[in-house]
Amino acid sequence: MKIRLYSSIGLVIIFILGATYIIQNNRPLVKNNEVYTSVSNNNSENAIELEYDMSEIESRSTKGNCWAAIDENVYDLTSWINQHPGGREKIIELCGTDATGAFEAMHGDSSKAKQALILLKIGTLNPSSNDK
Amino acid sequence: MTNKSLILLRFVWVALFAWFGTEQLLHPEAWAVNLPEWTGYLPIPAEALVQLNGWIEIVLATALLIGVHTRLVAVLLSFHLLSIAIEMGGAIGMRDMTLALMGLAIALNPPDDWTLDAKFKKK
Numbered sequence: 001m002k003i004r005l006y007s008s009i010g011l012v013i014i015f016i017l018g019a020t021y022i023i024q025n026n027r028p029l030v031k032n033n034e035v036y037t038s039v040s041n042n043n044s045e046n047a048i049e050l051e052y053d054m055s056e057i058e059s060r061s062t063k064g065n066c067w068a069a070i071d072e073n074v075y076d077l078t079s080w081i082n083q084h085p086g087g088r089e090k091i092i093e094l095c096g097t098d099a100t101g102a103f104e105a106m107h108g109d110s111s112k113a114k115q116a117l118i119l120l121k122i123g124t125l126n127p128s129s130n131d132k
Numbered sequence: 133m134t135n136k137s138l139i140l141l142r143f144v145w146v147a148l149f150a151w152f153g154t155e156q157l158l159h160p161e162a163w164a165v166n167l168p169e170w171t172g173y174l175p176i177p178a179e180a181l182v183q184l185n186g187w188i189e190i191v192l193a194t195a196l197l198i199g200v201h202t203r204l205v206a207v208l209l210s211f212h213l214l215s216i217a218i219e220m221g222g223a224i225g226m227r228d229m230t231l232a233l234m235g236l237a238i239a240l241n242p243p244d245d246w247t248l249d250a251k252f253k254k255k
Contacts, residue, residue, distance in 0.1 A: 004252050007200045015191040019184055026180030083162040085224075116165035119178070 050074075050123035054098065057125075061096030069098045072127070075120040098125075138244040142196060142206075145235055149193035149209060156186025168219050188212075196238075199247020203239045210235035 052067075052074045060067040066077040081091045086106070094102055107113035156163050160179035163186075171181055189212075195205045210232045217228035243249035 004200055004248050007198060007248060008195075011191055011195050011200070014194075015187065018187045018191070022180055022183045022187060023176065026177045026183070079159050079162040083159075119161045119164050 051126045052123050053126045058096040066091065066095035067122070068094045068096065069100070069125045070103045070117065071100050072125045073117075073121055074123045074125055075117055076122045077120060080116065080120055135244050138238065138241055139246050141234060142199075142202070142238055142244065142247075145206070145209070145238065146193045146197045148231065149189040149196075153186040153189035153193060156182050156189070160186070166220070199243055199249050199251075202243040202247050202249050206235050206239035210239060 052069075054069065057067045057069055057074060064078070066081060068075055068077055077091050077095065081088050084091045090106070103113070103117075160182035163182045164178040167178055167181060171178065174181065176184075189209075192205050192209055195201060196209070213228050213232035213235065217225040217232060219225075220228060243253075245251075
């Protein structure tokens with residue numbers, strides 16, 4: 001009976017320690033009255049927006065990595081490949097490209113699809129890079 | 133339900149939640165899109181919520197693996213999965229609901245022989 005009780009207490013302690021670590025690790029950081037998030041600095045309004053050329057997006061889309069431009073923004077879709085409800089292939093074929101047309105054709109104004117993109121944004125597309 | 137089939141069902145369920153829990157811990161950004169809209173009002177970042185959910189699933193899967201409070205843990209995980217099924221809807225919702233009902237089968241039976249619950253009940 002004691003082993004069962006100790007196991008339960010042990011699991012509760014492990015849960016509390018893990019949950020505390022997760023919350024501490026994701027806590028917003030306040031610096032000079034500006035709020036930074038510890039995980040997704042790229043998604044914070046106050047974070048510096050990085051600009052990328054199409055050539056860099058193409059070069060970053062090697063085996064194991066997948067970047068794409070959609071509507072003048074740049075996204076790292078690597079982690080999304082295995083999570084995409086419509087299948088891996090639909091994302092893989094967009095790697096290294098300006099996928100604005102494909103995204104709009106598939107999702108239109110879907111708020112859920114746009115919400116997914118917000119979390120994957122890493123910067124903006126250099127406006128002059130498309131003119132080259 | 134026979135003892136062997138109950139052990140098999142319990143271990144399959146452990147594997148299911150251990151896998152999903154680990155994925156949520158390692159890739160929270162990919163799972164945050166599945167959070168219900170009301171979680172946006174919570175003072176916790178979406179990625180932290182996903183990781184917390186993953187951590188809960190891993191801890192409960194561990195409890196199910198060693199067999200402490202097996203029936204209670206099975207009920208908790210079933211209702212957790214049921215709420216996800218209702219939120220997701222469609223084909224994914226149907227699949228999750230089936231899995232949730234499989235979990236209820238664990239809860240509706242006495243703990244199998246390979247659980248701590250059964251070992252200490254016999255004494």
